[in-house]
Amino acid sequence: MLAQLLYQYQDQPGGLLPLLHAVQADFGYIPADAVPPIARAMQLSAAEVEGVISFYHDFRRQPAGRHTLHICRAESCQAAGGEALVAHLQARLGIEPGQSSADGELTVESVYCLGNCACSPALRIGDATHARVDIARLDALLDSLLESAS
Ligand code: FES
Incomplete structure:
Protein backbone atom coordinates (compact mmCIF):
# COMPACT_ATOMS: atom_id res chain seq x y z
CA MET A 1 0.00 0.00 0.00
CA LEU A 2 2.71 2.51 1.00
CA ALA A 3 4.99 1.29 -1.81
CA GLN A 4 2.23 1.93 -4.32
CA LEU A 5 1.75 5.50 -3.05
CA LEU A 6 5.49 6.17 -3.11
CA TYR A 7 5.65 4.97 -6.70
CA GLN A 8 2.66 7.15 -7.60
CA TYR A 9 4.07 10.40 -6.15
CA GLN A 10 7.86 10.09 -6.19
CA ASP A 11 8.39 11.74 -9.57
CA GLN A 12 5.70 14.36 -9.13
CA PRO A 13 7.06 17.90 -8.57
CA GLY A 14 5.66 19.13 -5.26
CA GLY A 15 4.43 15.61 -4.60
CA LEU A 16 5.23 15.49 -0.88
CA LEU A 17 1.99 17.10 0.35
CA PRO A 18 -0.32 15.02 -1.85
CA LEU A 19 1.67 11.93 -0.87
CA LEU A 20 1.28 12.70 2.84
CA HIS A 21 -2.45 13.29 2.37
CA ALA A 22 -2.73 9.98 0.51
CA VAL A 23 -0.82 8.14 3.25
CA GLN A 24 -3.09 9.64 5.91
CA ALA A 25 -6.18 8.77 3.86
CA ASP A 26 -5.00 5.16 3.62
CA PHE A 27 -3.65 4.61 7.15
CA GLY A 28 -5.71 7.18 9.07
CA TYR A 29 -2.46 8.85 10.20
CA ILE A 30 1.20 9.15 9.19
CA PRO A 31 2.99 6.20 10.79
CA ALA A 32 6.48 7.02 12.12
CA ASP A 33 7.99 4.14 10.16
CA ALA A 34 6.58 5.56 6.92
CA VAL A 35 8.73 8.70 7.19
CA PRO A 36 12.10 7.20 6.11
CA PRO A 37 10.71 5.57 2.94
CA ILE A 38 8.75 8.75 2.14
CA ALA A 39 11.95 10.79 2.55
CA ARG A 40 13.92 8.42 0.30
CA ALA A 41 11.22 8.44 -2.38
CA MET A 42 10.99 12.23 -2.39
CA GLN A 43 14.79 12.69 -2.14
CA LEU A 44 14.47 14.62 1.10
CA SER A 45 15.83 14.09 4.58
CA ALA A 46 13.61 12.50 7.22
CA ALA A 47 13.90 15.79 9.16
CA GLU A 48 12.48 17.72 6.19
CA VAL A 49 9.52 15.34 5.96
CA GLU A 50 8.97 15.56 9.73
CA GLY A 51 9.07 19.35 9.43
CA VAL A 52 6.30 19.35 6.84
CA ILE A 53 4.18 16.91 8.86
CA SER A 54 4.46 18.99 12.01
CA PHE A 55 3.85 22.28 10.16
CA TYR A 56 0.44 21.22 8.83
CA HIS A 57 -2.16 20.64 11.51
CA ASP A 58 -4.10 18.26 9.28
CA PHE A 59 -1.56 15.49 9.66
CA ARG A 60 -1.98 13.06 12.53
CA ARG A 61 0.89 11.08 14.02
CA GLN A 62 -1.37 8.60 15.79
CA PRO A 63 -4.56 6.83 14.76
CA ALA A 64 -7.65 8.95 15.42
CA GLY A 65 -9.99 8.05 18.26
CA ARG A 66 -13.57 6.89 17.75
S1 FES B 1 -12.56 31.89 14.34
FE1 FES B 1 -13.54 30.20 15.25
S2 FES B 1 -15.21 29.85 13.93
FE2 FES B 1 -14.11 31.39 12.92
Whole structure:
Protein backbone atom coordinates (compact mmCIF):
# COMPACT_ATOMS: atom_id res chain seq x y z
CA MET A 1 0.00 0.00 0.00
CA LEU A 2 2.71 2.51 1.00
CA ALA A 3 4.99 1.29 -1.81
CA GLN A 4 2.23 1.93 -4.32
CA LEU A 5 1.75 5.50 -3.05
CA LEU A 6 5.49 6.17 -3.11
CA TYR A 7 5.65 4.97 -6.70
CA GLN A 8 2.66 7.15 -7.60
CA TYR A 9 4.07 10.40 -6.15
CA GLN A 10 7.86 10.09 -6.19
CA ASP A 11 8.39 11.74 -9.57
CA GLN A 12 5.70 14.36 -9.13
CA PRO A 13 7.06 17.90 -8.57
CA GLY A 14 5.66 19.13 -5.26
CA GLY A 15 4.43 15.61 -4.60
CA LEU A 16 5.23 15.49 -0.88
CA LEU A 17 1.99 17.10 0.35
CA PRO A 18 -0.32 15.02 -1.85
CA LEU A 19 1.67 11.93 -0.87
CA LEU A 20 1.28 12.70 2.84
CA HIS A 21 -2.45 13.29 2.37
CA ALA A 22 -2.73 9.98 0.51
CA VAL A 23 -0.82 8.14 3.25
CA GLN A 24 -3.09 9.64 5.91
CA ALA A 25 -6.18 8.77 3.86
CA ASP A 26 -5.00 5.16 3.62
CA PHE A 27 -3.65 4.61 7.15
CA GLY A 28 -5.71 7.18 9.07
CA TYR A 29 -2.46 8.85 10.20
CA ILE A 30 1.20 9.15 9.19
CA PRO A 31 2.99 6.20 10.79
CA ALA A 32 6.48 7.02 12.12
CA ASP A 33 7.99 4.14 10.16
CA ALA A 34 6.58 5.56 6.92
CA VAL A 35 8.73 8.70 7.19
CA PRO A 36 12.10 7.20 6.11
CA PRO A 37 10.71 5.57 2.94
CA ILE A 38 8.75 8.75 2.14
CA ALA A 39 11.95 10.79 2.55
CA ARG A 40 13.92 8.42 0.30
CA ALA A 41 11.22 8.44 -2.38
CA MET A 42 10.99 12.23 -2.39
CA GLN A 43 14.79 12.69 -2.14
CA LEU A 44 14.47 14.62 1.10
CA SER A 45 15.83 14.09 4.58
CA ALA A 46 13.61 12.50 7.22
CA ALA A 47 13.90 15.79 9.16
CA GLU A 48 12.48 17.72 6.19
CA VAL A 49 9.52 15.34 5.96
CA GLU A 50 8.97 15.56 9.73
CA GLY A 51 9.07 19.35 9.43
CA VAL A 52 6.30 19.35 6.84
CA ILE A 53 4.18 16.91 8.86
CA SER A 54 4.46 18.99 12.01
CA PHE A 55 3.85 22.28 10.16
CA TYR A 56 0.44 21.22 8.83
CA HIS A 57 -2.16 20.64 11.51
CA ASP A 58 -4.10 18.26 9.28
CA PHE A 59 -1.56 15.49 9.66
CA ARG A 60 -1.98 13.06 12.53
CA ARG A 61 0.89 11.08 14.02
CA GLN A 62 -1.37 8.60 15.79
CA PRO A 63 -4.56 6.83 14.76
CA ALA A 64 -7.65 8.95 15.42
CA GLY A 65 -9.99 8.05 18.26
CA ARG A 66 -13.57 6.89 17.75
CA HIS A 67 -14.71 10.54 17.98
CA THR A 68 -12.84 13.64 16.86
CA LEU A 69 -13.36 17.01 18.52
CA HIS A 70 -12.10 19.92 16.42
CA ILE A 71 -11.54 22.99 18.55
CA CYS A 72 -11.30 26.33 16.80
CA ARG A 73 -8.15 28.26 17.65
CA ALA A 74 -8.46 31.09 15.17
CA GLU A 75 -8.66 34.74 16.16
CA SER A 76 -12.36 35.20 16.83
CA CYS A 77 -12.63 32.07 18.95
CA GLN A 78 -9.41 32.90 20.78
CA ALA A 79 -10.80 36.35 21.63
CA ALA A 80 -14.01 34.76 22.93
CA GLY A 81 -12.29 32.34 25.31
CA GLY A 82 -11.47 29.40 23.06
CA GLU A 83 -8.08 28.86 24.66
CA ALA A 84 -9.76 28.34 28.04
CA LEU A 85 -11.64 25.48 26.39
CA VAL A 86 -8.34 24.05 25.13
CA ALA A 87 -6.90 24.28 28.65
CA HIS A 88 -10.00 22.58 30.05
CA LEU A 89 -9.73 19.77 27.51
CA GLN A 90 -6.11 19.29 28.52
CA ALA A 91 -6.98 19.31 32.23
CA ARG A 92 -9.93 16.96 31.91
CA LEU A 93 -8.63 14.51 29.31
CA GLY A 94 -4.89 14.80 29.80
CA ILE A 95 -4.34 15.29 26.11
CA GLU A 96 -3.65 18.29 23.95
CA PRO A 97 -4.73 19.05 20.40
CA GLY A 98 -3.17 16.54 18.05
CA GLN A 99 -3.47 13.70 20.57
CA SER A 100 -5.95 10.96 21.39
CA SER A 101 -7.20 9.68 24.72
CA ALA A 102 -5.55 6.47 25.95
CA ASP A 103 -8.83 4.57 25.60
CA GLY A 104 -9.00 5.52 21.91
CA GLU A 105 -12.37 7.21 22.35
CA LEU A 106 -11.51 10.81 21.54
CA THR A 107 -9.04 12.71 19.40
CA VAL A 108 -8.70 16.47 19.85
CA GLU A 109 -7.58 18.48 16.85
CA SER A 110 -7.02 22.19 16.39
CA VAL A 111 -8.84 23.84 13.53
CA TYR A 112 -8.44 27.39 12.31
CA CYS A 113 -11.97 28.68 11.73
CA LEU A 114 -15.15 26.69 11.45
CA GLY A 115 -16.95 29.49 9.61
CA ASN A 116 -18.91 30.23 12.74
CA CYS A 117 -17.02 33.29 14.00
CA ALA A 118 -20.17 35.25 14.91
CA CYS A 119 -20.91 32.57 17.50
CA SER A 120 -17.42 32.06 18.93
CA PRO A 121 -16.02 30.08 20.55
CA ALA A 122 -16.91 27.14 18.38
CA LEU A 123 -16.00 23.50 18.13
CA ARG A 124 -17.06 20.55 16.03
CA ILE A 125 -17.67 17.00 17.09
CA GLY A 126 -18.15 14.73 14.11
CA ASP A 127 -20.40 16.62 11.72
CA ALA A 128 -22.02 18.82 14.39
CA THR A 129 -20.75 22.34 15.04
CA HIS A 130 -21.37 23.76 18.51
CA ALA A 131 -21.35 27.53 19.01
CA ARG A 132 -20.84 29.84 22.00
CA VAL A 133 -19.38 26.95 23.93
CA ASP A 134 -18.43 27.58 27.54
CA ILE A 135 -16.79 25.16 29.94
CA ALA A 136 -20.11 23.85 31.31
CA ARG A 137 -21.31 23.15 27.77
CA LEU A 138 -18.01 21.52 26.86
CA ASP A 139 -18.30 19.28 29.91
CA ALA A 140 -21.85 18.33 28.95
CA LEU A 141 -20.74 17.48 25.41
CA LEU A 142 -17.85 15.39 26.73
CA ASP A 143 -20.13 13.65 29.24
CA SER A 144 -22.53 12.66 26.53
CA LEU A 145 -19.71 11.45 24.26
CA LEU A 146 -18.07 9.44 27.00
CA GLU A 147 -21.42 8.03 28.18
CA SER A 148 -22.19 6.84 24.68
CA ALA A 149 -18.82 5.08 24.73
CA SER A 150 -19.58 3.03 27.85
S1 FES B 1 -12.56 31.89 14.34
FE1 FES B 1 -13.54 30.20 15.25
S2 FES B 1 -15.21 29.85 13.93
FE2 FES B 1 -14.11 31.39 12.92
